[in-house]
Structure formats: structure tokens, C-alpha cells
Amino acid sequence: MRELKITPIKNGTVIDHIGNGLALEVLKIIGVQSLDKDSTVSVALHVRSGKLGWKDIVKVENMELSPRKVNAIALIAPTATISIIREYKVREKRVVDLPDRIVGVLRCPNLNCISNQVEPVESEFDVAERRPVVLTCAFCERRVDDFLHHLA
Amino acid sequence: MSLHGRDVISIRDLTRPEIEELLDSARRMIPYAEGKKVTHPLTDKIVAMAFFEPSTRTRLSFESAVHRLGGECITIADPLVSSVRKGESLSDTVHMLTSYSDAIVLRHPNEGSARLAARVSEKPVINAGDGAGQHPTQTLLDLATMKEAFGTLSGLRVVLLGDLKYGRTVHSLAYALALFGAELVFSSPSTLRLPDEVRDQLEHMGVRIHEEDQLHRAVRDADVLYVTRIQKERFPDEAEYLKVAGSYRIDNGVLAGAKSRLIVLHPLPRAGEIAAEVDATSHAAYFRQAFLAVPVRMALLAALLGGPKSKGRS
Numbered sequence: 001m002r003e004l005k006i007t008p009i010k011n012g013t014v015i016d017h018i019g020n021g022l023a024l025e026v027l028k029i030i031g032v033q034s035l036d037k038d039s040t041v042s043v044a045l046h047v048r049s050g051k052l053g054w055k056d057i058v059k060v061e062n063m064e065l066s067p068r069k070v071n072a073i074a075l076i077a078p079t080a081t082i083s084i085i086r087e088y089k090v091r092e093k094r095v096v097d098l099p100d101r102i103v104g105v106l107r108c109p110n111l112n113c114i115s116n117q118v119e120p121v122e123s124e125f126d127v128a129e130r131r132p133v134v135l136t137c138a139f140c141e142r143r144v145d146d147f148l149h150h151l152a
Numbered sequence: 153m154s155l156h157g158r159d160v161i162s163i164r165d166l167t168r169p170e171i172e173e174l175l176d177s178a179r180r181m182i183p184y185a186e187g188k189k190v191t192h193p194l195t196d197k198i199v200a201m202a203f204f205e206p207s208t209r210t211r212l213s214f215e216s217a218v219h220r221l222g223g224e225c226i227t228i229a230d231p232l233v234s235s236v237r238k239g240e241s242l243s244d245t246v247h248m249l250t251s252y253s254d255a256i257v258l259r260h261p262n263e264g265s266a267r268l269a270a271r272v273s274e275k276p277v278i279n280a281g282d283g284a285g286q287h288p289t290q291t292l293l294d295l296a297t298m299k300e301a302f303g304t305l306s307g308l309r310v311v312l313l314g315d316l317k318y319g320r321t322v323h324s325l326a327y328a329l330a331l332f333g334a335e336l337v338f339s340s341p342s343t344l345r346l347p348d349e350v351r352d353q354l355e356h357m358g359v360r361i362h363e364e365d366q367l368h369r370a371v372r373d374a375d376v377l378y379v380t381r382i383q384k385e386r387f388p389d390e391a392e393y394l395k396v397a398g399s400y401r402i403d404n405g406v407l408a409g410a411k412s413r414l415i416v417l418h419p420l421p422r423a424g425e426i427a428a429e430v431d432a433t434s435h436a437a438y439f440r441q442a443f444l445a446v447p448v449r450m451a452l453l454a455a456l457l458g459g460p461k462s463k464g465r466s
Contacts, residue, residue: 112262113262
């Protein structure tokens, strides 16, 4: 049995199989600053992986991800798996999956898009292609394939 | 198939049969647009013209179309004198317009504005240009002009000349011509070439795409020469604009090697891209194109509003 480099958590979320070097971006999406101050956040960078070669892992105590955050993670770390931990046991495990429409996760890179103006509307993107992922803005039809720089 | 009550935001909202039906209807509307016959399918209808960007041809031809169909217009022609100046959002303005009218014709400087307006509005929205985005009725009247000249769109060799990067009319027109099996030739300054994503989409539709930098060679075998203005206001950088401003000009010398039946189109206004001497030749079709804006917009308004049904989305 391999030695675990991160200690188990009682309740929370484990995001595994994050592409190598992307853990800090995942932390930005999770918004660790807003977590309960007694929660532990563990980050493992550059961990050996049978599937990916190298991967990153993030564990966050006492937090479950909103669907919106799962969508954001699916965009920047499409290989990630998300496990919900309760009482030290994995209660639910799933791969991240992009829905056909993604709302409120990215800013449209077109600064002149109506979704970037002062209007009562959230950004919306449709998945135009899945491998690799390309999105189109539901308003201005701008195509986006660089998600890291456009997270809302 | 019915366009009744639909929004028209992008040419992609229309199928080929729907476009064909509109072009046929536009042809039948010509004597009504000329005032030689009278038809009033828009009696008791009010169309809101919401123009948040300067426009001459588009607004006047839409207003003319509404009047010719027996309807009435209410108009925001200058956002500086409307509540937009006080900071009102487009959404709020559209909420108001939808309660004052039966349809909204919108021109707005932000891309995607018409799509947003269509979500807010209970009444049909026609996009009359959203920034550098879509302008579907321009595409319809471009197609109508070609169809009137040649009787068909299929198999035409169409040269698209000018700003192929930022020009909003060109991408929509190229898509529509692709639907009809036209052959496309792109000719532009090197910094204003067609974006790769547009090219990919066209190739995916099975279009044969040619690029030709030499104007006289591009024109030689063409049926249609579609000239665009390089729009200073679309450039993010003035230096980039100055590099290409005035880089092409169509005159009788360029057209000397063209087929006799070649037609020259331009969405107008022109800013030196076509010499005035071309106006007197049989190639000049841009004023006919500007006239056809009226019957084309009449055909669309009649299809969206003529009859009793309310808005429904397909």
C-alpha cells in the first residue's frame, strides 16, 4: 500500500486527478479565503499518477462544491474527479462533467459583449466542442478556448 | 414553417427554405415598396425603432417599410436624448419598448445586445446591427440583390473584398452564401484576413474557399464583387487602422478585366472604396441594393407581424 502524503479528512471534498500544475487554479475557483477558518485545506502538487503521469490533489474540509464551481473545475481541469467525504468515508465519487450550457462561471473575453456591461444578466456559454472544449458566448457568439484567464 | 412572432437576431436563426421564402416575398413586395401598389398587413401595428448607434439607411429603410405596410413607428434615433443617457440599462429600455409596441428593431453598439433584448421582450426583436456582431437583414438584402441579378445564388462566384476580420456583414453573408452553394473568394489586406474560426466553419459546411490578394485577378472570374468599408470604429488600435486605410479602391481600370455581367455591391456608406466613375457602369448595383432594403424589410416585417398570433419561439 502506498503511503498517503496528505492526511484523511472527516468531512469535506477531495478533488483528485487535477492536471499537473493546475491545483492553485482549482483553489481560486473554490475560493479558499471564504472557507470556515477551522477547515484544513491540503494541496499536493506533482503527485505520481498511473493515469496522468503527474497530477495535483486538493482536499478541503467541511465544504461541498456548488454545481457552478464544479462546472468551473470541469473547464480548467477536465480530468478531475470529485469525492464527497462524510465520516472519513467516500460517500459519492464522480468525474467532472460539462453541461451543455455554463452560466456565471466565465467572463466573456469580448469586452464589448453585452454580458460585460451593466445589465441584469449573467454570462452564459454554450459548449460548441467537447474535445478539446470550445465554448461560445450565448450573447455575442465569441468562441473561447482559454478558460484560465476568463474565470468570473 | 412560419416566421410569425419569431426573433431574428442572426442569419443563422433562419433556415435556407425560410430565407428563400423571404427573398421570394421581397421580390413580390417591390411594387409596394415603390408605391405603385398598396398593401396594409401592419394596420394597427406599432414598430419601435431603437437605434443606439448612428444609422441612416437601416433606420430609414425600416421606417419606410413599416409605413408602406400601413404600420406606425415610434423611434429612438439618438440615445443622447433618451433615458439611456441617464444610465438606464438596455434591459429596462426593452421592457418599456415591449409594452409600447408590437415589435422592436434594435441597433446597439454592444455585441449580443439583440440576443439580450430578445430574452427580455415579449414581442419579436429584429437585430439591425449589434456592434461588430450580426446584421441579418443586411445579409438578406445582399442575397436579394444577387438573386435579382442572376436568378439564383447557387454556383455564383462571389468575391468578398475588404475588412474580412472586423466587418460584421461579411461573416453573415459568407455563411448565407455557403448555405446556397456559392463559391467564395476572399480578398483583403493581410492584417484583415478572415478569422480562422469563420474559415473553419465555412469549410465545415463544404464551401470551396479561395484567397486572392491581387484585386484584378480576384475580379476576373467573379459574378459578384462585394466591397466593404474599413470601419475605423471597429479597430481596437488606430495604428492598425491607419496601416490599411485606403489600401484598395475599385475603379473602371480594376473592372476592365471583369465579366460584363459582374455586379459590384457595397453595404454603404462608401468611403473611397469605389470610385464615383463606377456608378455609371452596368456593374454598379449598390444603389439597387440600398433600394431593395425596403422590400426585403417589408417581407420580413410582414412575415413576423402580419396576422393575429403572438410571439412564439421555435
